[in-house]
Amino acid sequence: MSPRSLRILFVATTLLLFAQFVFATRVVRPHPALLFPFFEGAPGADGVLQLEHRAVAIRWRDGSRTRVPAEQLVPELPDYVQTKAMRAAFPKRSFSDGSVEAARGAWLRERVSRLGPGVPASAEVELWLRSYDSADAALLSERRVGVIGVDWERGSDG
Amino acid sequence: MASAPAPSRVASWSRALESWIGNAYPTSADALGVGRVLFAGSLLFAIGLPDRLWLDALPAFVFDPRPGPGSLFGAFPPAWFFQGLRWLSCTLGLAVLLGYRTRAASIGLGLALVLTYSFEGRLASGGPVFLMTFPLVMSCSNWGAALSIDALRNPGAERRVSVWPIAYLSLLLGFLMWTAGVSKLATGWLEPSLATRGHLLRTHLDYGRDALLAPWMLAHAPVWLWQLADLATVLLEVGFLLAVPWPRVFRLFCAGALFFHTGILLVMNIDYSVHAPLYAVFFLGSLDSKPALQAGVARWQARLAVLYRPHWRLPGAGWGPLACAGGLWCLLVRPGGSPTSLLLEALGLPPTPHRGLLLLVPGCALALLYLGGRLRSKRAPQATHGVNMPA
Numbered sequence: 450m451s452p453r454s455l456r457i458l459f460v461a462t463t464l465l466l467f468a469q470f471v472f473a474t475r476v477v478r479p480h481p482a483l484l485f486p487f488f489e490g491a492p493g494a495d496g497v498l499q500l501e502h503r504a505v506a507i508r509w510r511d512g513s514r515t516r517v518p519a520e521q522l523v524p525e526l527p528d529y530v531q532t533k534a535m536r537a538a539f540p541k542r543s544f545s546d547g548s549v550e551a552a553r554g555a556w557l558r559e560r561v562s563r564l565g566p567g568v569p570a571s572a573e574v575e576l577w578l579r580s581y582d583s584a585d586a587a588l589l590s591e592r593r594v595g596v597i598g599v600d601w602e603r604g605s606d607g
Numbered sequence: 608m609a610s611a612p613a614p615s616r617v618a619s620w621s622r623a624l625e626s627w628i629g630n631a632y633p634t635s636a637d638a639l640g641v642g643r644v645l646f647a648g649s650l651l652f653a654i655g656l657p658d659r660l661w662l663d664a665l666p667a668f669v670f671d672p673r674p675g676p677g678s679l680f681g682a683f684p685p686a687w688f689f690q691g692l693r694w695l696s697c698t699l700g701l702a703v704l705l706g707y708r709t710r711a712a713s714i715g716l717g718l719a720l721v722l723t724y725s726f727e728g729r730l731a732s733g734g735p736v737f738l739m740t741f742p743l744v745m746s747c748s749n750w751g752a753a754l755s756i757d758a759l760r761n762p763g764a765e766r767r768v769s770v771w772p773i774a775y776l777s778l779l780l781g782f783l784m785w786t787a788g789v790s791k792l793a794t795g796w797l798e799p800s801l802a803t804r805g806h807l808l809r810t811h812l813d814y815g816r817d818a819l820l821a822p823w824m825l826a827h828a829p830v831w832l833w834q835l836a837d838l839a840t841v842l843l844e845v846g847f848l849l850a851v852p853w854p855r856v857f858r859l860f861c862a863g864a865l866f867f868h869t870g871i872l873l874v875m876n877i878d879y880s881v882h883a884p885l886y887a888v889f890f891l892g893s894l895d896s897k898p899a900l901q902a903g904v905a906r907w908q909a910r911l912a913v914l915y916r917p918h919w920r921l922p923g924a925g926w927g928p929l930a931c932a933g934g935l936w937c938l939l940v941r942p943g944g945s946p947t948s949l950l951l952e953a954l955g956l957p958p959t960p961h962r963g964l965l966l967l968v969p970g971c972a973l974a975l976l977y978l979g980g981r982l983r984s985k986r987a988p989q990a991t992h993g994v995n996m997p998a
Contacts, residue, residue: 452625455771459628459778466782474790480673481724481739485783485844486732487790491800492809500812526661528814533730537669556666583801586808586825 493583502577503535509567519574522560539574544595554599573598631854632773636766637904638891640754646741647704649884653966655945656696657723659689677725692723697940701932703742706755710746717743735881737783748772754904759915773888781851788844796837803836807875816876818960824874843867861886862974869967872960880963883970890977
């Protein structure tokens with residue numbers, strides 16, 4: 450490449466990189482993008498760190514019950530993806546209407562079935578809000594803020 | 608007599624830019640060959656080829672790609688797609704390692720990596736973007752001119768290399784670091800908020816990361832240490848871009864970044880060790896001053912020639928190297944991590960974070976040697992390759 454072409458390439462790249470950064474921060478972040486992870490903000494800076502947790506309460510056909518962290522439904526995923534995957538599968542908004550649509554329910558059943566030797570009769574996905582003390586990571590409080598479920602014996606949601 | 612008109616400021620900057628592009632990272636075909644082998648060898652044997660077969664476990668309703676190649680698809684591609692990409696990446700990675708049709712293989716490898724990381728969407732933070740762009744940019748350098756099968760196939764070919772891709776990579780890396788630093792700067796990392804500690808606490812509680820120094824740091828590290836970590840992180844990341852015009856300062860930042868990545872791995876259990884072999888490209892020029900480089904490259908080139916064109920006259924001797932390459936391919940392409948990860952598992956050590964330490968600790972040792980050399984050269988000044996930027 451000629452020196453002039455290289456000069457243009459370098460100047461254009463610099464401008465495009467900054468334009469991409471503005472686009473990613475103001476509009477939408479492309480993927481993959483020429484950006485490093487941001488790690489924005491300071492979680493728990495006010496002394497309390499609030500985190501969402503999802504748990505799955507399962508009732509088996511033999512009457513026994515199990516409650517597991519939702520991440521256990523996707524053990525083949527890397528640890529840093531499990532929590533995000535369950536947030537994506539059961540986003541906060543899905544807890545507001547209380548029902549589970551057919552595709553979500555079928556996937557939940559397939560995943561729950563892998564957990565035990567028995568056959569699942571019903572499952573509830575619970576959304577918990579937990580508060581931790583930033584100083585020592587002690588659990589300060591936890592409350593269930595949402596629940597959605599499927600009853601496969603009765604064939605109903607809710 | 609009329610004096611010549613003074614060059615304009617723009618022309619002066621243009622000349623300085625051209626000079627920087629062409630002279631910032633001078634190096635030879637031999638050193639670039641070593642850099643290529645280091646990159647491909649690290650990717651295949653230590654870092655490991657990316658494995659996205661796990662996306663197959665996710666339902667279609669989770670598919671929510673960001674703008675990019677992944678958004679051209681309507682759902683997660685099936686497992687065979689990712690398996691095929693893995694096979695392709697492995698083949699191209701081996702081609703880059705051995706220097707076989709290096710330019711095409713480097714471009715293909717870069718594109719295969721980009722495609723592999725395109726489907727995670729909001730599930731991941733973006734993938735190792737510097738690793739993806741690295742072979743794409745270096746394909747323009749003719750880094751297959753030495754220590755390669757290409758050199759055997761075209762013995763009379765010119766060994767001219769381009770060094771501008773290294774300068775281009777320094778610009779990219781400086782900018783990538785800056786994006787992380789400026790985002791932290793804008794969201795309160797320099798306030799007394801203990802941001803590093805907050806992120807560690809969140810990853811500890813969210814993902815259960817509690818290896819190496821994480822529990823000790825959460826329990827015992829004093830406030831001033833966390834504040835120092837916040838400040839050092841922002842200064843290093845923002846400063847990277849400012850250091851780009853000065854190769855010597857930029858190398859110091861790269862050396863500092865190795866210790867920074869090691870600290871992140873030890874404390875936050877987040878593995879950025881993938882960058883360690885990539886930073887080596889900015890130090891290749893210092894290899895040229897080593898008398899052993901040329902002899903070493905010639906020796907390995909001769910060994911490669913024996914493998915590529917067997918001299919022994921046994922029936923089927925030509926199939927030996929091919930069988931070796933096939934066996935290596937099968938070892939590298941199997942899911943479950945790189946050979947280094949498999950070895951660590953066999954020793955009872957979890958690959959994360961120990962694989963990262965295997966890459967970073969030697970990197971830090973080399974960085975210390977470099978810094979020591981810099982200090983010694985300060986006492987005995989030498990000719991510099993530095994480029995003067997206009998004021």
